[in-house]
Amino acid sequence: MVPKSIVIPGFEQLKKNRKLTRIWQFRHIYLFILPAILWFLVFAYYPMYGILIAFKDYKFNLGILGSPWAGFKYFEQFLNDSSFYDVLRNTLSISALKLIFGFPAPLILALMLNAVMHGKIKRVFQTISYLPHFVSWVVVVTLLQKILSPNVGLINDIRYQMGLDPIFFMGKPELFYPLVIISDIWKGVGWGSIIYLAALTNIDPHLYEAAEIDGAGRWSKLFKITLPSLTPTIGILLIFSLSGILNAGFDQIWLMQSPATLSVSEILDTYVLKTGLQQGQLAYSTAIGLFKSAISLFLIVAVNKISKRVSDVSLW
Secondary structure (H helix, E strand, O other), X not given: OOOOOOOOOOHHHHHXXXXXXXXXXXXXXXXXXXXXXXXXXXXXXXXXXHHHHHHEOOEOOOHHHHOOEOOOHHHHHHHOOOOHHHHHHHHHHHXXXXXXXXXXXXXXXXXXXXXXXXXXXXXXXXXXXXXXXXXXXXXXXXXXXXXXXXXXXXXXXXXXXXXOOOOOHHHOHHHHHHHHHHHHHHHHHHHHHHHHHHHHXXXXXXXXXXXXHXXXXXXXXXXXXXXXXXXXXXXXXXXXXXXXXXXXXXXXXXXXOOHHHHHHHOOHHHHHXXXXXXXXXXXXXXXXXHHHHHHHHHHHHHHHHHHHHHHOOOOO
């Protein structure tokens, strides 16, 4: 190993040549990841150029660079907007309910599937639970509308046979949040359990054998072996969930939204779409989107730091 204080002529050039040799040696691997790199450059990094619109009085005929600067005008406009608190409240309410009820659901399903001893039965239930993930929200919401329809819906048909009046489920604001949470859990619980099932397979079976010898029961092994072993996985997924607290689920909310439920269903993402594309306020909507991204970045850094200090579980 060459000390840093000693400079050998041509040493840096030699290191550079070795690096280029290694790149050429593994060129097939670099070519394999090249499409992913290009995708991120085109669809993730290049669009960041448009963030400038949030700080400009954007004019179509002048373009982004030619438009005059507006400073923080649109951020102040959003914070002073009468709908700001309603939109933020709806976003946080939906995200919090999804976190409270939706986050534990994949873990519970994974523990239940892991407890099934018969292999074929386990695989059947796994397949059934995975299938909704591959169904688009368009299909899911259409099914909800058909099942809950006040005229031809299955639920209201049953109510009619029982002598009860039909209910317009999709048009009641008080039923909007339960329908959002239930449909979100149904669609994502199976796919979300894959990570926990993979983590469960890494637990040393000798720990359970030793616990059985000591007289530990099923619940004792669950709380003293299984859950502590899953703590790092739970911590990482919780960090991602908390950092995305402002992502209430655009596709789902946009499709389930109706004029009757607008007071409880208008979230940041739908508000940005309406103000940007429908009303043509591109600079204003860009400022709202940047505001949301900045808060999400702050949250993921803060939650990661707190998690690292409390439990030694962190993303970096």
